[in-house]
Amino acid sequence: xxxxxxxxxxxxxxxxxxxxxxxxxxxxxxxxxxxxxxxxxxxxxxxxxxxxxxxxxxxxxxxxxxxxxxxxxxxxxxxxxxxxxxxxxxxxxxxxxxxxxxxxxxxxxxxxxxxxxxxxxxxx
Amino acid sequence: xxxxxxxxxxxxxxxxxxxxxxxxxxxxxxxxxxxxxxxxxxxxxxxxxxxxxxxxxxxxxxxxxxxxxxxxxxxxxxxxxxxxxxxxxxxxxxxxxxxxxxxxxxxxxxxxxxxxxxxxxxxxxxxxxxxxxxxxxxxxxxxxxxxxxxxxxxxxxxx
Ligand SMILES: [Mg+2]
Numbered sequence: 001x002x003x004x005x006x007x008x009x010x011x012x013x014x015x016x017x018x019x020x021x022x023x024x025x026x027x028x029x030x031x032x033x034x035x036x037x038x039x040x041x042x043x044x045x046x047x048x049x050x051x052x053x054x055x056x057x058x059x060x061x062x063x064x065x066x067x068x069x070x071x072x073x074x075x076x077x078x079x080x081x082x083x084x085x086x087x088x089x090x091x092x093x094x095x096x097x098x099x100x101x102x103x104x105x106x107x108x109x110x111x112x113x114x115x116x117x118x119x120x121x122x123x124x
Numbered sequence: 125x126x127x128x129x130x131x132x133x134x135x136x137x138x139x140x141x142x143x144x145x146x147x148x149x150x151x152x153x154x155x156x157x158x159x160x161x162x163x164x165x166x167x168x169x170x171x172x173x174x175x176x177x178x179x180x181x182x183x184x185x186x187x188x189x190x191x192x193x194x195x196x197x198x199x200x201x202x203x204x205x206x207x208x209x210x211x212x213x214x215x216x217x218x219x220x221x222x223x224x225x226x227x228x229x230x231x232x233x234x235x236x237x238x239x240x241x242x243x244x245x246x247x248x249x250x251x252x253x254x255x256x257x258x259x260x261x262x263x264x265x266x267x268x269x270x271x272x273x274x275x276x277x278x279x280x281x282x283x
Contacts, residue, residue: 010240013196013213017146020198058219060240087223087238090230107227108220109145 003123005029008041008064009056009085014108018054018085024112027119038062042070049076052122054106057086057097065097072101081122085110126232128260135180135262135274138224143266146220147195154263158271160185160248166211167249168218169242172226174235178278179252180222182214186245188270189214207245215241221274251275 005022009015015034022029033050035041039062041055053071057064064084071077083104084097094105104118126134136153143151166189169181184192193205193213218241226236257277265271 011212011216011219013193013209014216016197058238058240087220087226089223089227090234092234108223109142111145 003029004050005032006050006053008035010036010059021112021115025115038064038067041067045071045077049080053080053082054085055082057084057088068097068100068102083118131276132260132262134225134228135276138221139274141224142220147192149195149267151264151266154265157263162247165249166214167244168214170218170222171239172236174237175233175281176236176278177281178254178257181251181275182218182272184272211243215243
């Protein structure tokens, strides 16, 4: 089944690096879109849900943790898999964002192997 | 309480991790602090607060910053790159290095909260000044012929 991806990060450089790493990990998506903060991502998710969201935490306007909470309230995002991609690595934060509805967590810096490991369970 | 020497090593290890895994460049500690006077510089900085508070800064020249940004974006060495893209890349380097420092200090300081990175440009940039803060400087060579300086200002939370 075709899969769609959204990359959410305030750094355009990081969005490109994530895109490249996704490609290097061998995972294929039908379409990809980007957002520069949580609020922009939510607007795009309201307009049309995606299968997988890779989401930064530390962003202006709206953080990734807040975005996860709000996305889980959207009726059309119940099935969306949200994987956090962040420099934050404290276990407390990881536990809390997972409890809020994230489906996975990747810390920066990352490798294509890490993406493969964390995303492939959601690709079938 | 962590020794100054340990902070020095922590910054260096964090920078090495980020440059090796995300930028594909080699970092080595350098004996000499590069002479940046009157050069056009970029300074990426990120502040933090919590049990330990302060600021992490990375300074370098524009040519060095462009090389780093092109590497991050997997561009050819001569490829065009805008100042905006270069600043964004250096901001993200600051973000990742600080994230790595934070996770290395987690056992001692569990409540460090990190800001959004910012980048300033100009000549003779002095960087932030935090009252009562210790300052360590870590000059490095990047892929042998480029140089940059990481600085960490830190102090224990009062009271
Ligand atoms: Mg960010």
